[in-house]
Amino acid sequence: MLIYSGPVFDMAREQFHIIADYLDIPESDRDRLLYPKRAIAVACPIHRDDASTAVYMGFRVQHHLTLGPTKGGTRFAPSVDIGEVAALAVWMSWKCGLVGLPYGGAKGGVRVDPRTLSLRELEALSRRYMQEMIPFVGPQTDVMAPDMGTNEQVMAWFMDTYSMYQGQTVTEIVTGKPVAVGGTEGRREATGRGIAFLVQRAMERLHLNPARATAVVQGFGNVGSVTALALDAMGVRIIGVSDRDACYINPKGLAVAALEKHASRHGSLAGFSTELAADPAELLVQPCDIVVPAALERVIDAATAERLRCRVLAEGANGPTMPEADRVLDQRRKEIFVIPDILCNAGGVIVSYFEWMQDLQHFFWDETEVLNRLNTVLDGAFNKVMARADRDRVPNRMAAMAIGVEKVRDAKAVRGLFP
Ligand code: NAD
Numbered sequence: 001m002l003i004y005s006g007p008v009f010d011m012a013r014e015q016f017h018i019i020a021d022y023l024d025i026p027e028s029d030r031d032r033l034l035y036p037k038r039a040i041a042v043a044c045p046i047h048r049d050d051a052s053t054a055v056y057m058g059f060r061v062q063h064h065l066t067l068g069p070t071k072g073g074t075r076f077a078p079s080v081d082i083g084e085v086a087a088l089a090v091w092m093s094w095k096c097g098l099v100g101l102p103y104g105g106a107k108g109g110v111r112v113d114p115r116t117l118s119l120r121e122l123e124a125l126s127r128r129y130m131q132e133m134i135p136f137v138g139p140q141t142d143v144m145a146p147d148m149g150t151n152e153q154v155m156a157w158f159m160d161t162y163s164m165y166q167g168q169t170v171t172e173i174v175t176g177k178p179v180a181v182g183g184t185e186g187r188r189e190a191t192g193r194g195i196a197f198l199v200q201r202a203m204e205r206l207h208l209n210p211a212r213a214t215a216v217v218q219g220f221g222n223v224g225s226v227t228a229l230a231l232d233a234m235g236v237r238i239i240g241v242s243d244r245d246a247c248y249i250n251p252k253g254l255a256v257a258a259l260e261k262h263a264s265r266h267g268s269l270a271g272f273s274t275e276l277a278a279d280p281a282e283l284l285v286q287p288c289d290i291v292v293p294a295a296l297e298r299v300i301d302a303a304t305a306e307r308l309r310c311r312v313l314a315e316g317a318n319g320p321t322m323p324e325a326d327r328v329l330d331q332r333r334k335e336i337f338v339i340p341d342i343l344c345n346a347g348g349v350i351v352s353y354f355e356w357m358q359d360l361q362h363f364f365w366d367e368t369e370v371l372n373r374l375n376t377v378l379d380g381a382f383n384k385v386m387a388r389a390d391r392d393r394v395p396n397r398m399a400a401m402a403i404g405v406e407k408v409r410d411a412k413a414v415r416g417l418f419p
Pocket residue numbers: 146147148149150191218219220221222223224242243244245280294295296297316317318345346348349
């Protein structure tokens with residue numbers, strides 16, 4: 001499986017073997033569980049505004065079809081390659097297994113910095129990418145959603161392109177769409193609100209009072225900004241935030257609503273303040289109660305893990321903590337409570353599942369129903385992870401991943417080799 005290379009896939013592979021050792025999975029069953037069922041690479045040519053033609057590489061990886069269709073986001077970022085996309089698809093499988101959704105994991109992406117495209121170019125690229133994917137996706141095969149660099153508008157273009165090819169509107173081909181075209185109430189906020197809900201559960205366990213707690217949030221896109229607002233609403237003082245252009249730290253607390261307004265108006269945190277500007281390398285290691293990495297993978301290495309001065313590490317991003325950092329955090333288990341990514345950010349895929357179900361039934365729920373059901377699923381998953389971690393005295397990540405891997409392993413054992 002030479003095509004699955006690079007640091008992000010290496011990390012997913014290393015994590016998987018740690019779990020497989022813990023679960024005593026024989027060597028002969030491991031490749032079948034780890035390596036994706038299918039990987040697609042496509043060229044996406046578009047006309048640029050200056051009349052030139054540009055070609056962007058697009059990918060989609062479907063990890064397994066054992067439990068139902070695959071499900072996963074689409075990322076538009078310059079880092080995208082097949083190894084990164086495959087790792088994200090693998091993590092998505094363990095996440096769906098953990099929270100009990102009838103999906104395998106998938107992920108897709110285009111290797112592009114979307115900020116270099118005009119709106120028209122972004123639409124052309126989105127439509128071209130979906131058009132190339134049409135033979136491989138479908139509401140019962142593979143359902144897309146947003147991820148870094150994509151949003152509700154991109155999902156609307158995906159849905160429209162797929163639908164026009166089918167000759168009828170197929171809202172259930174993507175989730176994370178605008179409510180106006182079959183999206184669900186609460187999807188845009190689902191990941192961030194789910195993170196805040198789980199932070200609250202962790203704080204209850206640690207006997208911490210949100211009204212006296214402080215937090216920093218790295219990344220201020222969909223996940224980071226909603227998490228910051230939701231923690232702020234719980235009474236937590238947000239003392240640091242960052243995005244790719246700016247970082248602000250104020251131990252007295254930041255005006256989160258004003259930051260959010262600025263970021264949605266200008267597309268970035270840059271230009272919000274000169275006095276509060278800080279070194280982004282210092283953000284995650286600020287003394288505070290809650291650290292939320294909500295941007296990129298692999299931002300916490302062993303040295304950063306040594307320097308963390310928080311009580312709760314809530315992993316909003318996928319794969320923010322490297323295995324070498326996990327070994328440090330394992331030593332510091334009594335000091336730092338980790339809410340592992342596949343649990344912490346699962347709110348997104350849970351509400352995506354609700355959206356898919358509502359689209360299939362043409363029957364829609366209100367926001368209260370969506371959020372109540374989201375909290376119920378997250379609460380159940382949190383309790384399962386805690387019970388497993390306590391029973392086997394293993395770190396939270398190991399408990400969470402083991403539950404996810406077991407779900408896939410058990411389904412494969414009874415189905416056979418095909419899916
Ligand atoms: P987004 O594109 O909306 O936002 C990404 C944010 O990260 C932006 O604010 C960007 O400026 C910032 N960023 C990029 N590089 C950075 C850097 N070096 N330092 C600090 N900030 C940086 O993406 P998103 O949807 O919020 O996704 C963020 C993370 O959450 C990703 O790991 C994604 O896979 C994960 N995730 C997203 C969802 C979802 O529903 N959108 C669900 C689960 C997991």
